[in-house]
Amino acid sequence: MNIHSYEKIWLVVAILLIVGFISTVTYGATAVGIDMVSDDGGTVNASALDEDPRFSDPRVEQVGDNEYEAYVVAQQFIFKPDPITVPANSTVTFFITSPDVIHGFEIVGTNANTMVIPGQVAELTVNFNEAGEYGVLCHEYCGSGHHTMEGSVVVQPEDEFENGGAE
Amino acid sequence: MEEEQTVRELGHDEFNPNGTLALITLYFLILVVMWVFMYFVEFLGNELTVVG
Numbered sequence: 001m002n003i004h005s006y007e008k009i010w011l012v013v014a015i016l017l018i019v020g021f022i023s024t025v026t027y028g029a030t031a032v033g034i035d036m037v038s039d040d041g042g043t044v045n046a047s048a049l050d051e052d053p054r055f056s057d058p059r060v061e062q063v064g065d066n067e068y069e070a071y072v073v074a075q076q077f078i079f080k081p082d083p084i085t086v087p088a089n090s091t092v093t094f095f096i097t098s099p100d101v102i103h104g105f106e107i108v109g110t111n112a113n114t115m116v117i118p119g120q121v122a123e124l125t126v127n128f129n130e131a132g133e134y135g136v137l138c139h140e141y142c143g144s145g146h147h148t149m150e151g152s153v154v155v156q157p158e159d160e161f162e163n164g165g166a167e
Numbered sequence: 168m169e170e171e172q173t174v175r176e177l178g179h180d181e182f183n184p185n186g187t188l189a190l191i192t193l194y195f196l197i198l199v200v201m202w203v204f205m206y207f208v209e210f211l212g213n214e215l216t217v218v219g
Contacts, residue, residue: 002179002180004179004180004182005180006183006184006187006188010191013195017195017198017199020199020202021202024202024206024207025206028206028210028211032211032216033218034211034216034217034218035217035218035219036217037217091218091219093219107215109213110213110214110215110216111210111213111214111215111216111217112215112216112217113217124217124219125217125218125219126215126216126217126218127215127216127218128215129214134215
């Protein structure tokens, strides 16, 4: 088969491009530690969240040194708890579910972003390094009050944080 | 009425579409730069990132 030299160049370069795409994503997943939002949180009975041990009392819970778990309920048209209060220099795993319709959970301007599906628990882990405040938005149309559905994540300096959320 | 036409025979390997090559090279470079920017600057630089 007679292949023109330009075509050979294109074949090689196009393959290198694909290899490049795959290796950058692999680099992100291994060296940087980027992960996916997972469904390891399992499922819940969406119509009986108030009886669920994890979600009857939406809260932030300390589970280790600098490790916290946040149980968040997204419902028409609020997030509970609000604000979600965590300390700086911590690793926080969010477990998020909904009792009514599909919602979104996005810590605004960051990669921490997931859908919230009734009956399913979205799980994502995030490192908070510095104190500050983030907005939280619902980005899946969930009803007439969707545009007002917002919450916040308050990252407090470590020495000011008390478990359960200091005021 | 017949006109005399100039006919030039070009073999497969002698035809070099340099303009196309230049255009595709340019597109390719834009693509690579945009990928690097999108992944390393916009995505990885956009803390908080899901790590687990």
